[in-house]
Amino acid sequence: MLSDQQLRQAADTYGTPLYTYDAQELDAALARVQAAFPGARIYYAMKANPNLTLLRRLYGAGVGFECVSLGELGRAAHIGASGDRVLVNGPAKSDEEYRLGGELGATFIVDRPGEVALLPPASSVLVRVNPALSVSTHDHLATGAAHSKFGVRPDQLPDLLAALASGGHRLRGLHLHIGSAIRDAADFRAAFGRVAELSRVTGPLEVLDVGGGWGLDADLGGIAAEARQAAAAFGAQLWVEPGRYLVARSGVLLTRVMGTKATGRDFTLLDAGMTELLRPMLYGAEHPVRALWEGAPGVSDLAGPACESGDLLGRDVTLPAGAQRGDLLAILEAGAYGAAMSSTYLTRPRPAEALWDGQTWTLIRQREPLEAIWAAEEAAG
Ligand SMILES: Cc1ncc(COP(=O)(O)O)c(C=O)c1O
Known part of the structure; x- marks a missing residue:
């Protein structure tokens, strides 16, 4: 402090x-995540705070990036992030985002069946699943509800997986992210449980990416235990995408x-x-x-x-x-979604x-x- x-x-x-950041607080948050999720890969959701100095610090500590725009991919490229540490996510990716993600050798998070035809050749892919859950957060922060725009319905998975295979893409695993600033750990348990059931459809997978969304007082150990159990259903390595948790308190x-x-x-x-x-x-x-x-x-x-x-x-x-x-x-x-969402409305300088x-x-x-x-x-x- x-x-x-x-x-x-x-x-x-x-x-x-003025926005100020405390580097030690940032390092401490990362250490807590690493301790709770040993062996998991951490992809920082850059949208929370894309400042290059913070990105370089996290990258230097072994963290990768989840990117949701050409600009965020550009930041990852600018600091020299290697493709295996970059995820390309978003419900409506542009041609430029597919191109730059492909050039970087990043992994794409496919959000709808129609995306298969748009992927660069031989892409690495996670498929985002919509677990159709209402969660304990503001409606604008809920991303895994049946009415939200994110992810594919479980019944769409078999055809989507077949299309990926015939398109020559490499399915690495499944992805979910149920929202942000989630207070109730039971929401994570329910969502992970629903996704784990899909192992009957997919068989074993290399990766289960459970996203982020942890409230600042979240019981990370409890969330991690549930996530590990879900990953075990696929025999998969766990990936996580914290944004707010890593940078908010700093x-x-x-x-x-x-x-x-x-x-x-x-x-x-x-x-x-x-x-x-x-x-x-x-x-x-x-x-x-x-x-x-x-x-x-x-x-x-x-x-x-x-x-x-x-x-x-x-x-x-x-x-x-x-x-x-x-x-x-x-x-x-x-530190999270503060400077990142600042604007020049009223011609006020950020x-x-x-x-x-x-x-x-x-x-x-x-x-x-x-x-x-x-x-x-x-x-x-
Ligand atoms: C796919 C995805 N992953 C991770 C995050 C990070 O969420 P949080 O900052 O709540 O951890 C978001 C936030 O919107 C997201 O959309």
Whole structure:
């Protein structure tokens, strides 16, 4: 946990809003995953946070990447990731994604029968299965429900496997990912159990990839035990794709108080909002906060600077009263889907990012220059 002094130093050096990451926290999360899933291959779901410095650190520790866009594949290629450490996933892959994935020698996660005809020759393949389960998370975060757009129905598997074989592709195994920020371990048990039943259709397989989706307080040991049992049904090696679990706790969004006001509610106004951290608005995510000022406890809503009434980072948050303009607030557990989802809406530059390595701060992404936001418009003329 970064100290107030370290956070103040970062804010004074790089300005706010600022994403900070604690390298030791990242390493500790990876160590917990490695301990819970010994022998499993770890493919970091890059969508959670694609910063190149974090990617290089994870890759250096033996982790591969799950990529869901040309840009993410481009990042993997840019840092020199080898094909056996890259997965190409997504429900609607473009021609360029098939091409670059093929060039890298990556493994494709097939999400629908129609994809077989689109794969590069002799592709390595996992088939994503839709286990048709409702899970304990926000509807937008559930990816394994019968009504979700992901994966193939179990009854489609036999024809799909036959098509892969006759197309000359190498089926390595099955894949599932039931959602994100899942609180109840029973959801994983149910999903893994459903997929394990498919071993009757597939026979033995090399790989079972059980995705990610673990809540930050998840019982990893329990999830791993269930996953191992499912993998054993296929005689398969276990692969996992954590995103949020690896990076969320290492990240803090540092923001300064711009002022306070009272309408029908009490607001603390911040220089960060939905353009820096979309999760509260997108799916009601609640982030713990740490105020770097003192006062008797009070309650207020955290409002960003956007002209959008939904631009709130928290409701009924307990904070020390008497916040002054310039005071610093640390929004915790913001390392996943924070910077990654930041936008230039309102022509606000995406925030800078800095890494604490235990000794010093290093800037790992510059605050986006304003000119960079409109450069593509100027270039078009
Ligand atoms: C296929 C797949 N794998 C892994 C992840 C990572 O999920 P999480 O960040 O919740 O661990 C996602 C997230 O959307 C995903 O779609």
